[in-house]
Each structure stands twice: as structure tokens, then as C-alpha cells.
Amino acid sequence: MSYYQRTAEFTSRRQQNWSRNQNTVAFVSSIKLGPVAHTVLVALMITVLGLIYLTQATRATSYDYQSQKIDSQIADLSNQKTDLEIENARLTSLETVKNSSVAANLTTPSSTQYVSQ
Amino acid sequence: MKLELQKGSRSRILAGFIFAIVGIFIIRLFYLQIIQHNYYVGLADNEQIKSLTIYAKRGLIYGLEGSTPVPLVLNQTVYTVTADPYTVSDDTKVIDLIEQVAGGNAQPNLSALLGNKESRYAVLAKGLTTVQAQKLKDANFPGIELQQTTQRVYPEGTLAAQALGFVDYDGNGQYGVEGELNSQLAGTNGLLKTVTDVSDVPLTIGDKNINKPAVDGKNVVLSIDRAVQSHVEQALVDGLKRNGGDHASAVVMDPATGKVLAMANVPTFDPANYSKVQDAADFNNPVVSAPYEPGSDMKTLTMAVGIDKGVVTPTTTYSNLGYIDIDGIRVLNGVGLGHLGNITLQTAMNNSLNSGFITVAEKLGDGTNITLQARDTMYDYFYNKFKLGQVTGIEVSGELPGTIIPPTDPQGNAVRYSNMAFGQGLDVTMIQVASAFSSIVDGGLYHKPTVIAGSMDANGNYIPNQTSTPTRSVSQSTADQVREMTHVARDSLFANVDRPGYEVGGKTGTSQTLINGNYDNNQTVGTYLGYGGDSSPKYVIMIQVSGKNKTLEGGRDAEPIFADISNWLINYLQLQPKG
Secondary structure, eight states, X not given: OOSOOOOSOOOOHHHHHHHXXXXXXXXXXXXXXXXXXXXXXXXXXXXXXXXXXXXXHHHHHHHHHHHHHHHHHHHHHHHHHHHHHHHHHHHTSHHHHHTXXXXXXXXXXXXXXXXXX | OHHHHHXXXXXHHHHHHHHHHHHHHHHXXXXXXXXXXXXXXXXXXXXXXXXXEEOOOOOOEEEXXXXXXXEEEEEEEEXXXXXXXXXXXXXXXXXXXXXXXXXXXXXXXXHHHHHOTXXXXXXXXXXXXXXXXXXXXXXXXXXXXXXXXXXXXXXXXXXXXXXXXXXXXXXXXXXXXXXXXXXXXXXBXXXXXXXXXXXXXXXXXXXXXXXXXXBOOOEEEEEEEHHHHHHHHHHHHHHHHHHOOSEEEEEEEETTTTEEEEEEEEXXXXXXXXXXXXXXXXXXXXXXXXXXXXXXGHHHXXXXXXXXXXXXXXXXXXXXXXXXXXXXXXXXXXSOOXXXXXXXXXXXHHTTOHHHHHHHHHHTTXXXXXXXXXHHHHHIIIIIISOTTSOOOOSSTTOOOOBOOOTTSTTOSHHHHHHHHTTOSOBBOHHHHHHHHHHHHTTTEEOOOBSEEEEEOTTSOEEEOOOOOOEESSXXXXXXXXXXXXXXXXXXXXXXXXXXXXXXXXXXXXXXXXXXXXXXXXXXXXXXXXXXXXXXXXXXXXXXXXXXTOXXXXXXXXXXXXXXXXXXXXXXXXXXXXX
């Protein structure tokens, strides 16, 4: 059961416009396409669609090459980072430190004092 | 009319011919594309789709310096330069650039290698870094190729070589941690299955692509402290120079956690050049893989059994005759002669008198015999509580269990157990003895020995492992008494060796070696097992020295190495003297 009841009939604007436009005339084109023209048009459409497909496929492939190039750059940079880490580890290794000029100038303390922590 | 008929007839013939040709094409195409579809798709896939392995990066191995991880084993991408001499046109330019870029990594005879134009393959340089390889790539010489490989790099050189192990040419870890944790370190290779171009560049076209990323190996952090390891290795080398031995081994542990701070052996090897090692025995880690008769170090454990069972105390006296007869066999006091008459077990410990500890074994029985009950008790403590004669599970390849013969075995008789009481007639490894002694030092709590401190996550953050839950070997009271006995024993023999103000204890061990089934007094193994610390024990050190046809003693030859390491550790660990 509805709480509201329609109080008046109404006519849609579309119905009103229909009667207004009933003199509209549709003209038939004088240009007729024959079977050859249809064939050419279909061939053209197929060609265009083919080109669109090729363009998209080529674009996707070009992204692959870009991606590959970036991956290669990442790998190179990663290798360089690793090389630097190794160089850092070698430069801070105990053997390097022991043989450094700083270590050569160190002396053994004559006595050690301790403080309470 | 006739002409039209003829024309129509030709047209029909032509049309029929064309239809026939088209029909043949259609049938052929139907055959190729429908019936033979799977076959040709397979051929195309084989040609276009490549399965590329995505190699997992092997996990790195770190050590510690204090509580800071330091790299011990890293990975490096290196390049090998190869040439097709037949294709190389300008030898001089190639040689000049390789010598300039590769330096010492270039082969010495580049002219001869490239001059041999009949050869199609020559290795010109090895081990080039990424930067060096890039310079050669940029030169773009025809006939020159760069092959990429990954190798392990050891920034600390030979440090802890036997504990680390190495990675062989097939990428498999061998020996040490590399061998034991190979599956964790290796990771899991990934798979990239995709359409590729002629240069093997993966393309996203196709609907059968598979991209399964590699899972890199785990980065582990060892408990081995770089500075401690380095000092221990140097101390062993110095010790062998003094005593003329051939082999020395050492293990340093934290008794409160079971973590190994150092594990060293001499001779050692260079893991970066493992293929040049002459004697494969150098790869072994005797600390875990060479069971031996521990000798008098065992007396501390025998004493612990006696005290824990309530049959003796350090002040218990016995009549020392210099020997004891067991089932008709006379067992002599080996090293410590004299001290005859009624003496305490502390005196027996101080002077390493075999008779004292056979007495303890007898008291575990009926007082005068090492009965089955005594042997059962000793076996229970040695095997089940001190974990001797079994693998400890330490994460180092090649660990051997050794042997503790049970009383149920016909050989597990009273004579054998009398020998076991002072360290003969059983085979154990250093890591077993050091771990058992650590439990005495740590109040009777046995921690499983480990060389793993934690792991390193992908962001380089150190994640320490939880300390393992200990098991109880002996009571706190027993442990404290035995620890004090070793402290007194050390003071009685090496009073002026240790830095004043610190508690240091230990026990000497000198074992005869079994040669052709007989004990040889002319070839002995010297050991020293001790601990040190300030208000509480902070480290346990075990030293072993040996040599072919060498009579090496614990007190004379192993103890000085212990003292060297112990006094150095007091400084390194910044221990404060008592009072």
C-alpha cells in the first residue's frame, strides 16, 4: 500500500514533441555503394584494424625493451653497490686496520684504570 | 549461340578450377590450422618461448664485533673475458685495453692467445668487476665476449675458514656453515617463461608467460666475534711456534648462552682459493669433527657427578697410593706423581691424580668397586646430562658424535669406566667437552652450542635469535663447587699468569694417543679447559695442541695459549676487576 496517491494525470514532454515533429522528412541518399566499393571499404577497415593491432603490439613490445633496459641498469647499479660494499668491507677488515698507519702508531698502555659503571 | 555456349563452358571450367584450387587451400589450411594446430603451436612455442632461470642470491654470512654485524662472506658479480681469436681483428688494441683495465686479472700471454687464429676460444682475463667489465663493453671489440658469474668474497681473508666453509664450482656449500646451512643460504631459483626476441629479451606478448620470482637465500649472522676469532687464531699460531706442534684448535664460548665466540684451527686454508689446498684434511674443523680422548679435562665432569650424587665433596679425603687396582688391572697416576697418603679430592684435582677420580667412580658404586650402578650413573650424567658422545647440533658441517660405551655393552666394564673417570676410554669432541664444562660454569645449565646469533633482513637490520632454553646438567650447588675447584686448581699451578682481580679457573689435560690400538706416550695431545670473568663467568676457552711424534702437555703447551686469550678477553670484553 502506497502512502501517496497520484492526484492528476500528466502527459510527457516527449509525447508532446512527437506531435510537433510529425512533419519531419527523411531524405534517401542519392549515392549508392556497389559491391566493389563495399569490398574496398571492408578491406580498408580490416587494414586499419590491422594497423591498430600492430601499433598496440609494437607499443607493448617497446615497453618490454624499455623495461629490459631499466632492469639491466638496476642490475648494473646493484652490482656496483655490491662492489662498493665489498671494497668497504675490505678497507675496514681487521687485516687492513692492523696494517694501517694509524695502528702502527698506537702504543700499548702502561696501565689500565677502571671506573664503576 | 554456340559461341556463348563455349564461353559459358570456359567460365564454368575456370570457376570450377578456381573453386578446386580454393578448396584445396581450404582443406590444406583446415588440416594445418585445425587438425595440426597443437603440433604447430608446439613448434612455435619451442621457437619463441624461453624458460629463463632467475637465480636466487646466496645468503650472506656476517660475524659480530661486540653486537654489531660485520660481513664475513659476500657475493660479487665478476666477469670472465673470452675471445674468438679468429674474429678479433686488432689484437694490439684489445691487449692494450685488457692490460690497462684488468691489470693483474689478465692472463700473462695475451699475445699468444690472440695470435693463435686457428683457435675459436681463449680466456683473456678473469674476475673483472662490473666497472672494469663496463669499460670493455664500451669498447665493443668484435670477437670479445664477457661472461658473468657470481663468486663468494671473503673480506677477512682466512678468518674462521673452517667454521665458514666454502662454495664449490656448482654453487653448493661445502664444510662449515656453508655446508650445514646450504639449503637456507642457497634460496630458491625463480622461473621466467616467456616469449623472447632473438636476443632473449623477454616480451609480454603471449598468454603463457610465467614469472615466478626467485627467493634469495637467508642472510645469517654468526655468533663468532671477528676480533676474538682473529686473536684466537694468532694465539694458536704463536703457541705452535713455541711448542713445535703441528695442529692447534680452540673454541671460545659464552657459557650463559652457548654461543660460540671463536672457533679456530691451525693449519687453516683460504676459502677464496680452496682449490689450491693440498691436503683436504685442512677443510675439516677438528673442534667438531675430531673425537679424541679428552684426558684430565674429564675430571671436572667426574667430580661434578660425584658431588651431584652426594657421595663426595671437594674436601673428601682418600688414600692415594699412586695407583688403583681395578679388576686386577693397575691404573697408575699418569702425570701427577707424589702426594701420597690421605689427600683431598681438591688436591687430586690440583695435581690431576687419576686415583682421586677413580675413587669418585667407586664411591658412586659400593665404595670400593665401580659397580653397574656406578657405571649407570656415570653414563647417565656423561651422555644424557652433559651430552657427550652425541652430536650437539651445532650449525657446522661434519660434526661427529664420538663414543661413550654404555654399561650394557660388554666393553662397558669397570676397567673402562675407571678410565673414563679420568678421560680415557671415550671419544668426544672439543665442542662437546666445552659445552659440558660451560654448563658447570653457568650454574649447572646446559645450553646447546650454536654459532648462529641471528639473521639479517632485506633492509640490513640485524634480528638476534632467542637464546635457547637450557637443560639442567647438575645442581647450582654442584656447579658452584666444581667451578671453585677449577679456580683453586688453576691458582695452585698458574697463580701469577692471570690478571689480578678476576676469577679464572681451569683444568689441564694430557691425553695419550691410540696408535695401532696401543696408547703411545711419545705422542700426546695437550689441552686446557678453563673459564674467566668478573663477578660472573663470561667466557669458556678450550685449547688443544698436538703434533706427530710430539709429546705435548696441557699445562706446558696448551695453558699459555689459554692465558694469552683469557687476558686479552678481559680487556676486549671490558671486564672490571672485583673490588
